[in-house]
Amino acid sequence: MALTREQQTTLVSTNAGTPMGELFRRYWIPALLAEELPRPDSDPVRVRLMGEDLIAFRDSEGRYGLLAEFCPHRGVSLFFARHEECGLRCSYHGWKFDVTGACIDMPSEPEESAFKNKVKTTAYPLVQRGDILWTYMGPEELVPALPEIEWSVLPTANVFVSKRLQETNYLQALEGGIDSSHVSFTHKFNLDDDPLHSGSQGNVYLKRDGRPKFEVVESDGGLLIGARRNADEENYYWRITQYTMPWYTIIPPFGDHLIGAHAWVPIDDENCWAWSINYHPVHELTADQRADMLAGVGIHVAYKPGTYRPIADRDNDYLIDRDAQRAKKTFSGVKGIAMQDASLQESMGRIQDRTRERLGTSDSAIIMARQRLLAAAKDVASGGTPPGLEPESQHVRSAALLLKKDVPFQSGAHDALQIRPKTGFVSL
Amino acid sequence: MQTLTAPTDSLEEIDVVLFLADAAEGLDRERTLLVAGRARMRGILVAGALVDDGVGEPSDALAILREATDMLMIVRDRASIDSIVQALR
Numbered sequence: 001m002a003l004t005r006e007q008q009t010t011l012v013s014t015n016a017g018t019p020m021g022e023l024f025r026r027y028w029i030p031a032l033l034a035e036e037l038p039r040p041d042s043d044p045v046r047v048r049l050m051g052e053d054l055i056a057f058r059d060s061e062g063r064y065g066l067l068a069e070f071c072p073h074r075g076v077s078l079f080f081a082r083h084e085e086c087g088l089r090c091s092y093h094g095w096k097f098d099v100t101g102a103c104i105d106m107p108s109e110p111e112e113s114a115f116k117n118k119v120k121t122t123a124y125p126l127v128q129r130g131d132i133l134w135t136y137m138g139p140e141e142l143v144p145a146l147p148e149i150e151w152s153v154l155p156t157a158n159v160f161v162s163k164r165l166q167e168t169n170y171l172q173a174l175e176g177g178i179d180s181s182h183v184s185f186t187h188k189f190n191l192d193d194d195p196l197h198s199g200s201q202g203n204v205y206l207k208r209d210g211r212p213k214f215e216v217v218e219s220d221g222g223l224l225i226g227a228r229r230n231a232d233e234e235n236y237y238w239r240i241t242q243y244t245m246p247w248y249t250i251i252p253p254f255g256d257h258l259i260g261a262h263a264w265v266p267i268d269d270e271n272c273w274a275w276s277i278n279y280h281p282v283h284e285l286t287a288d289q290r291a292d293m294l295a296g297v298g299i300h301v302a303y304k305p306g307t308y309r310p311i312a313d314r315d316n317d318y319l320i321d322r323d324a325q326r327a328k329k330t331f332s333g334v335k336g337i338a339m340q341d342a343s344l345q346e347s348m349g350r351i352q353d354r355t356r357e358r359l360g361t362s363d364s365a366i367i368m369a370r371q372r373l374l375a376a377a378k379d380v381a382s383g384g385t386p387p388g389l390e391p392e393s394q395h396v397r398s399a400a401l402l403l404k405k406d407v408p409f410q411s412g413a414h415d416a417l418q419i420r421p422k423t424g425f426v427s428l
Numbered sequence: 429m430q431t432l433t434a435p436t437d438s439l440e441e442i443d444v445v446l447f448l449a450d451a452a453e454g455l456d457r458e459r460t461l462l463v464a465g466r467a468r469m470r471g472i473l474v475a476g477a478l479v480d481d482g483v484g485e486p487s488d489a490l491a492i493l494r495e496a497t498d499m500l501m502i503v504r505d506r507a508s509i510d511s512i513v514q515a516l517r
Contacts, residue, residue, distance in 0.1 A: 213494070217480075217502040361473050361498035368501055371511045406491055410502070411484030 003354040003370070011373060012169045012351050014266040015051035019377035024050060024246050025138035026386045028147050030263050030275050031066065032056055033163060034131050041083045049137065051268045055079055056126060056133070057099075059086045064126035065099030066135050072103075072121045097121055130154070131161045132275075148391035149248060150419050151261055151277045157284040160258075160293045162300045163275045165309045166342050169351045170247060170272035173264040176341050177249035178369055180227040180241055181362035184210040186340050188331045191254070195292050197337070200255025201428040202400045205229050205237040212239075214364045217410045221245055221393030223372060224417065225365040226409040235402040237428070238409050240417065242396045243369055245376060245388030250398040251299075253427035258289065259398060260299045270350040273308075276300050276338065281397075282424050301338045310339055318343040395419040399426045444473045444516050447497060448509060449489040451480040457492045464496040476500045477512050 003011070014021040029049060036045050037058040044057040046069060053069040055078045063086075069077055071090040078097070081088040087104055089096040095116075096105035101123025106116035124135045125143075129152050136143050151159050166173050176182070183191075184206060191203045209229035217224040223243040231237040239252035251260040263275040276299040278285075296302035301310040312318040318334045320343075325333035334343045359367065376386050388394065399416035403409060410417075416426035445467045449455045464474045476497035478489060481504065493500055501512055 213498060213500070215494075215500040215502060218504055218508065361475060364475070364499035364501055367512070367515045371515050375511060405494075406486045408480070408484040408486060408490055408502075414484070 002357050002359070005355055007370070007374060008354045010377060011354075011370060012171055012269055014170065014269060019381050020373065021050055022138075023373070023377040023380045023386055024266070025136075026142060026144070026380060027138075027246055027389065028127075028134045028136050028144065030132045030163075030265055030273070031126060031135040032133050033161065034128050034133055037064065037133065044079055044081060044083065044088060046077075046079050048267045048271075049135070050266045052137070054124070055081075055088070057083065057088055059099055061086060063099045064128065064133060065101075066124045066126040067097060067099075067101055068122035071095060072119055073108075095119070099123065099126075130156055130159055144389040145391050147394060149244065149261075149394045150281060150397065151259075151279040154279055154281065155284070158281070159277060159279040160285055160290060160300075161275065161277050162293065163273050163308050164301050164303070164338065164342070165267075165307075166264075166272050166274045167270070167314060167346050167350065168272065168348065169269055170264045170266040172345045172348055172352050173262075173272050173274055173342075174247050174249070174369070175366045176345050177251075177262050177264060178223070178225055178241060178243050178365040179363070180214070180225060180239060180252075180365070181212060182341075182344075184212070186331055186344065187337055189328050190330060190337060190340070194337060195297055197254045197257060197298065200257065200400075202237065202239065202252075202254055205231055205428075206239075209237075212362070214362060215409060216364045216368045218368070218372075219393070219396070219410075220390070221388035221396065222248075223365065223368055224410055228409070231402050234404060236405055236409075238399070238401055238403055238413065240399045240401075240409060240413055241365070242398050242417070243365070243372075244394055244396065245372065245386060250396070252398045252400040253425050254400070255427060257427075258285070259425055262299070274338070274342065280424075281419070282422060296336060296338075299338050301336060301342075310342065312336070312339045312343070314346055397425050400428050401426050402428065442467075442472050444475055446513065446516055447474075447476045447493060449476065449478050449493060450506075451478055451485070451487040451489050453489065455489045455492045457488075457495075460492055460496045468498075474498050475516065477509055478502045479506055479509065480504065 040062045047054040047056045055069045056066050076092040080091045087096045087098045093108040101121045103116040103119040127134050191197045212227040212229050215226040221244045225241040227239045228236040242250040247264040249262045253259045258278040261277040265273045293300045320333040324330045334340045403412040474497045476493035
């Protein structure tokens with residue numbers, strides 16, 4: 001089982017004009033954290049998404065803008081622009097642009113010239129929802145409803161969001177997110193000591209049965225990925241991951257801990273943003289939980305100061321600790337759930353060659369997700385509508401629960417897999 | 429790479445055996461388990477694809493495929509089976 005070269009290229013290429021790039025541009029995209037543009041006239045921020053270089057800014061009235069990074073005049077980066085009253089003024093010849101991309105001043109041309117009215121730079125909407133600024137880079141006439149993934153609409157007091165640079169194609173990261181079987185290995189020695197995973201009954205089942213059987217079911221917005229382990233004579237322990245198109249995953253919960261979720265957003269074909277979210281549908285996060293996540297525990301990381309780059313990275317071999325590996329404090333020698341994943345995924349190269357892989361039965365979710373993506377890209381190319389755009393298809397949760405052995409998990413866990421306002425998630 | 433899509437004794441040089449079933453139809457349990465067991469012993473991966481209309485009722489086919497296979501993909505219509513078979517080649 002391996003992809004053809006054509007399938008591989010289609011899946012990993014996300015620039016404008018590529019099948020996957022055109023598919024992804026039909027969705028709202030997490031572009032940057034709201035904290036990156038904290039106030040009106042705060043410093044502009046470089047943003048690169050799917051190979052497009054952009055500049056994000058917040059004007060004097062607090063409106064968000066996302067423009068092509070380079071001035072349409074001579075190609076100078078607007079990162080060096082001056083923030084002036086309700087616009088970015090290029091530092092080279094003074095052309096000034098507002099959040100819509102309109103050129104509103106052109107002091108290098110005669111005062112009576114109306115040439116500025118003919119100049120408009122690429123501009124995408126930038127909308128705050130929770131702690132994230134979202135953009136839409138597709139056709140204006142096809143803009144969908146804003147996302148209603150649960151963590152995106154909860155009060156910010158119930159949610160913690162971080163992002164980190166991952167130096168791989170988005171697909172490697174996404175496939176890690178839906179590959180439930182690695183948990184029994186990569187994270188084996190840390191489920192009990194990580195503050196956001198420890199002490200759950202599910203950990204007992206996870207460690208007892210390292211050979212889960214996988215069932216994957218098509219859902220309206222993506223896939224339901226069920227990993228079942230033997231719990232007792234009558235029941236299976238199910239961990240059910242949600243994959244929502246095009247790149248969202250919700251991790252099955254551990255006990256009463258917060259739910260974890262991800263978005264894997266292409267920066268270009270060789271880098272992606274790994275967005276990591278923890279949330280609780282009912283309770284506000286505690287100060288201790290926030291402190292843990294800020295320190296980089298669980299699915300979050302500690303950053304190099306002033307960046308969203310992890311301290312542990314390719315250049316320092318992810319600070320591998322062979323003594324900790326030998327002592328079974330970590331399975332791979334790398335510390336932290338997030339960097340354990342990132343280190344292994346980055347070790348595969350920037351773009352894994354999937355024409356040479358040998359998939360096994362634990363990879364059924366990966367197989368189906370690829371097919372879902374390829375089918376959706378093909379459908380969009382022929383005029384169809386992408387799956388997962390309707391807010392209803394985003395109203396989903398993951399779950400971890402026991403079910404009788406003869407029950408299809410998608411029906412047995414049906415209620416647990418839906419958002420129920422002011423109701424906690426179902427977890428062991 | 430070859431994918432076997434029907435039970436048979438010709439299991440050499442096969443990477444995956446895929447059992448296809450419809451939740452509304454029966455499946456020969458003995459034969460399925462026999463072929464799956466032989467396949468597994470010869471280093472062949474054992475997969476199942478089940479067509480279910482989305483209701484998700486318990487069915488004999490589901491029970492047999494759970495018993496016999498190591499990965500199970502559940503789709504809503506037969507058309508999706510083609511892409512799965514394609515993916516397993």
